[in-house]
Each structure stands twice: as C-alpha cells, then as structure tokens.
Amino acid sequence: MKRAHRKSHLLLWLVLGPVMFATIILAVLNRPAAPVNDALPDALIEEAN
C-alpha cells in the first residue's frame, strides 16, 4: 500500500473507531428493559393483546 494510502487508512480508522464504539455504548445504554419491537405500530400490538 502506498504511503499516502496507509496514512488515510489510519486516519479513517481513528475517526470511524470512536464513532462505532459510541454507537454501541449508546445503543446498549438505551436498550428497552423489556425488549419490544418498536417497528410494529402500537395499534397492531393492542389488537394482538
């Protein structure tokens, strides 16, 4: 790999890495206590109940 590519490769990871870990941490912290499927409309869930 060319020197310029190695540098941009490293820079890209130094940006993407923290973004990836921040997303994982936020996603785990905001996880609903009782897993639910938010994609389902409320009306459908009520009807099913």
Next chain:
Amino acid sequence: MSHDYKAVQWTPFKKRFDLWMLAGIILYLIGFIVVGEVTQPPGESIHPVQAVMRATGTLAFLLLTFILCIGPLARMTDRFKPFLYNRRHLGVTTFLIGLIHAALVMMWYHGFSETNPFVSLFISNPRYESLSGFPFEVLGFGALLIMFLMAATSHDFWNANLGPGVWKALHMGVYVAYALLIAHVALGAIQFEKSPAYVGLLVAGATSVFALHVGTGMMTLRGRDRPETDGWLKVANVTDMEDARAKIVRPAKGEAIAIFRDGDKVSAVSNVCRHQGGPLGEGRIVDGCITCPWHGFQYRMEDGQSPPPFTEKIATYATRIIDGVVYVNPEPNVPGTPQTPSQIGATS
C-alpha cells in the same frame, strides 16, 4: 495479471479454498438454524424465514469482520496469507449473503403492503430521532449498497481502468460499510435480542477490527528508518536475511523498499505492487520472480519488470554489502531500470 480478461481468475488453490468456504457457509447456516430451534424457549418459536434471516445476517457480519482482520493479521503472521490471496472471493461471497439477508427482510417486512418495498424501507418507521426505535434497516441498506459497489468493481478490469489509486480509495469504503453495519446491528438486533451473546459478538468484532488496523498502522508510521551518514540505509546482516524473502526498510521520504535475498544475490525494489499497492516485501520469490502476497503479480529481481507478456514495472534500487551488512540507496531508479544485484561473499 494484465494480459487478458477472465471473468473469474481461478487457480486450483482458489478452487479448493472456495469449496472449503462454501462448505463452511452451509455448515454455519444449518448449525445456526438447528441450534436456534433447539434452544428456543417453548412458545417462542420463530418462522423458518426469520431463522434464515438471522443466520444470514450474523454470517455476513462475522465474515466481514474476518475479512477486515485478514490484512493486519497477514502482516503479523504468514498463516493468514492464504486468506489474503482469496480475500476478493470472500468479499463477493459476503456481499451475496448480505443480499440474501436483505431480500428476505424486504419480502418479510415490506413485501406485503401496497407501498413499494424500497419506499416502505425508508418511510415505514420515521423515528430517526430515537435510538431504540431508529430505522436501523436503512443503515444496513447503506452498508449493502457500498458492498455492492465494491463487489461490482472487484475485477481487475476496474482496477486497470480506474487506476490503482482511485480503485484503492474506492475500496476503502468497506470500512464505512463496516461502521454502518455495526450501527445496523447495535440499533437493530441488540434492541430486540435478550441474549448477551449478540452484544458480546458486536463488541468483540468492532474491537478486533479497530485494534488490528490502528495497531498495524501505528507500527508502520513509527518504523521509518533513518539514513546512514553517506545516504545509504542499513538493511540487515546477510546472515539475518532469509532466502527468497525480503526485509522492508522505510526511508524518511518516499515509498518503502523491499530488499530480497535470492541465494547469494541481494536486490532491492519498490515495496508497492503496481496492481493494487500490495506489500511486495511481504511476499516471496517464486520461479525466480518477486511475487506479491496479495494477488500473485510477479516482477524480475534484476530490473523490476513483470515477465513477458506482462508489462508492469516497479522502481529498482542500488544495494551494497560491506562487512556482511546489506545497505540500500533510498534514491529510486526509473521503474524497470536494470540494477545489478549485490553478490554475497564478493568484495564491495
């Protein structure tokens, strides 16, 4: 190499590798579905389509994680070189598995309404401000789109027409695709699945890829060799140079140099392959030619030219041996320039 067009560049080794890969994929899919069915709590069984959806989704994630680890691992140990040679086939296969996962999702969750499934994908869940309810499928779609571009341009035809620099920059998009995939899983499966295994898998995957890429990147940047007083760089003692292998030196300016030993001869060439910028110094000498570890492009030691009928050329460098120590002049010759190898045992 650059001689003629072949849709798939098979070799006996690649055929064997692809057969093993296919067997592994089938075993994983069957194993995942069977284990999932057996361990499912009573009354919570899932439809077979959903089981295949999950199996292909997890497999695509695992494969992409592994593919991204291959490069740095192959630089640390030769054991991963066979995977490096076949990374392209593995990448296209990963895209196809991701495509199956996406097609099932589109049919199962978006295919039964009157709205176009692709429109439904973007508008059925408009909670873009929510973390736990984020329309995570859109992130997966973005990752798949990038992987499609990469799979479609993975052939050497595109590398030759776009040029190695543009091609490499385009294919670095795989890192963005991986970040999108991480977000897709974190905001999707992690929100619904009760098993801590999914969180563990996600964290382990992201950590491995990040640590390996940043670690090897830092090592390369730190490893710049300083010139000797007369401008020549010290390479190594002759006795420390393995036959048919290279030592790599990194001058303060310019590209890295690969210094090869072939029997009692020592030659130096650019470490950058003309094909896709592969690290030639991590390859070896096969049939008298320096062979790139990435895709097998070959160059003659004495002039840096690919053997006929190929036309690729790389820069050569002058070498010398003094008191059993190999030195290289960091000033490159014009690519393809003949350079007499240094003779081990001869007086310089």
